[in-house]
């Protein structure tokens with residue numbers, strides 16, 4: 001029987017010293033789904049992602065991750081400056097004991113898929129634009145063929161065109177590999193475009209989920225009109241207005 005793959009977060013709370021950051025967080029991320037956490041800066045989104053990805057020790061509550069494997073891409077690409085594009089992408093494969101020739105082959109294939117060109121393969125991070133670095137970071141996560149991907153505001157530093165392109169690439173990748181994604185953003189439109197479920201995390205007095213929105217329409221069919229209309233609906237939701245401290249005119 002195939003193993004059920006899911007990420008289950010139950011009654012998770014977290015503090016840094018005497019600062020309570022998160023309180024009673026509950027959600028479930030299923031196979032092939034995208035769950036986004038949106039909220040204003042400082043609300044504990046990154047802290048929650050780090051707890052889920054096991055990058056931070058869990059203090060209170062339970063997190064059960066039964067996905068076969070996971071990888072992550074962060075807001076800043078965090079590339080190794082002394083390695084070229086291909087070696088950065090293939091770095092994680094080395095730890096898995098895959099031979100150099102095979103590593104390079106897989107890294108090149110995914111680099112091309114992610115819109116990098118052969119001319120870029122030998123370049124070092126200092127010679128790449130921000131968008132190219134982001135592609136390398138994304139490719140480095142995907143080359144590991146994760147069943148769960150943790151993404152912390154991966155597109156927030158990009159211009160609107162590039163952001164749209166990488167969002168479409170992410171949607172294609174999700175469908176192709178039946179990938180599950182825990183996605184952190186503060187951009188409501190981005191969350192509506194990509195997610196099956198959006199959790200809204202309010203910062204005060206301590207990070208907690210105030211409301212949840214679900215979207216059934218498959219991501220490939222969400223055009224700009226859908227995204228704009230749903231965003232307008234959210235922007236008139238009292239809980240959203242309160243969470244983002246939006247002033248009504």
Ligand SMILES: Nc1ncnc2c1ncn2[C@@H]1O[C@H](COP(=O)(O)OP(=O)(O)OP(=O)(O)O)[C@@H](O)[C@H]1O
Nearest residue numbers: 016019021039040041042043044045046047048186
């Ligand atoms: N290692 C740490 N030690 C102490 N406090 C921390 C640590 N990491 C984060 N914090 C605090 O926890 C709170 C939540 O931070 P976090 O980075 O999770 O917020 P965020 O929602 O991701 O914000 P942003 O949208 O700006 O990225 C902040 O007040 C931050 O100062």
Ligand SMILES: [Mg+2]
Nearest residue numbers: 045046047152
């Ligand atoms: Mg953050």
